[in-house]
Amino acid sequence: MKETRIQLTVIVLALICIGIVMIYSASCVNALETYHDSLYYLKRQSLFLAIGLLSCFLVMSMDYRQIQPHAKTFLGFSIFLLVLVLVPHIGQESYGARRWFKFGVFHFQPSEFVKLAVIIYTADFLSRKQQLIRDFKQGFLPPMLVVGVTCLLTVKQPDLGTTIEIAVVVFGLMLIGGARLLHLAIMALGAVPIVIYLIVKEPYRMARIIAFLDPWQDSQGIGFQLTQSQIALGSGGVFGVGLGHSQQKLFYLPAAHTDFILSIIGEELGLVGALVIIVLFVSFIWVGIRLIRQTHESFGYFLSIGIILMLGLQAMVNVGVSIGAFPTKGLPLPFISYGGSALIFHLVAIGLILNVSKTQDQKF
Numbered sequence: 001m002k003e004t005r006i007q008l009t010v011i012v013l014a015l016i017c018i019g020i021v022m023i024y025s026a027s028c029v030n031a032l033e034t035y036h037d038s039l040y041y042l043k044r045q046s047l048f049l050a051i052g053l054l055s056c057f058l059v060m061s062m063d064y065r066q067i068q069p070h071a072k073t074f075l076g077f078s079i080f081l082l083v084l085v086l087v088p089h090i091g092q093e094s095y096g097a098r099r100w101f102k103f104g105v106f107h108f109q110p111s112e113f114v115k116l117a118v119i120i121y122t123a124d125f126l127s128r129k130q131q132l133i134r135d136f137k138q139g140f141l142p143p144m145l146v147v148g149v150t151c152l153l154t155v156k157q158p159d160l161g162t163t164i165e166i167a168v169v170v171f172g173l174m175l176i177g178g179a180r181l182l183h184l185a186i187m188a189l190g191a192v193p194i195v196i197y198l199i200v201k202e203p204y205r206m207a208r209i210i211a212f213l214d215p216w217q218d219s220q221g222i223g224f225q226l227t228q229s230q231i232a233l234g235s236g237g238v239f240g241v242g243l244g245h246s247q248q249k250l251f252y253l254p255a256a257h258t259d260f261i262l263s264i265i266g267e268e269l270g271l272v273g274a275l276v277i278i279v280l281f282v283s284f285i286w287v288g289i290r291l292i293r294q295t296h297e298s299f300g301y302f303l304s305i306g307i308i309l310m311l312g313l314q315a316m317v318n319v320g321v322s323i324g325a326f327p328t329k330g331l332p333l334p335f336i337s338y339g340g341s342a343l344i345f346h347l348v349a350i351g352l353i354l355n356v357s358k359t360q361d362q363k364f
Helices: 002-035 040-060 068-085 110-128 136-155 160-177 181-201 203-213 224-236 261-293 298-323 340-363
Strands: 091-094 097-103 106-108
Touching (some): 068 097, 097 110, 261 340
Antiparallel strands (some): 097 106
């Protein structure tokens, strides 16, 4: 398993290195104009990376099984943070959303912690209640109640993208854990009208759906972000316009260094650069599956599945949004997009996977 761990580590480091370079390229003009420092976002991301790597090493240095008895504590604390961030004057509001705590120059997004806490809780539940998982009341309902509470709080921020991500990951874990398809189908069908209501209720969400269906119909209005993303990808051709030579990052493409960084990669490095990113993520998922198949301990098995599901799903959605295959969701590209909370907790998640694999080697 050591060779597989090395492969996973190399893939993650490659994604991080590409991310550092592209964050600077995509953000330098914006940072210079806004903060009079072209290195502003690069410096902050480098600091987040240092914290994330340190956290990753700390997680790797312990036995991941020591986390299991505290699964409910992590979940309870994460839910408490979700409640706290909604309190005025405590949670930081930006563009109508209240998702962050602000500590000086640092911004902490509790939903990133919640995703990992929910995975840990579900992995613990499945490992302890495996024989009851097909029972609706004792084996299926408790995780669904947890999903319901966390989704309710994240959608209040509002953050529908993270809400759907949490639900899909837990559903995936429950399916793999042996839950009845009938129970999952009933729950999924029950969620459909709720999602539709949440979309119809908010004009900006409806605008995203309309823009997704035909962004060029209103390319200067609701379709602006998607059309600019497609222009960036199309402008790059096969080999790109050259690193640092993007035109779309010059205040045309919103969120160029965060949610739409793949579009800048496609513009500057071309189809080849974008395909390299996709191949790296496909390789990450493949290597992750290999580690999972070699895991014989129940908690570590479900924990690793949840983490791979979370990161793989987030990468797929981000790529899909950038190319216009999905409506705009606001989910960053793991390890590449700018964002401190996401990078730190994604590296913690990688530390957990590597820890599971290392512990398996020592035990077996």
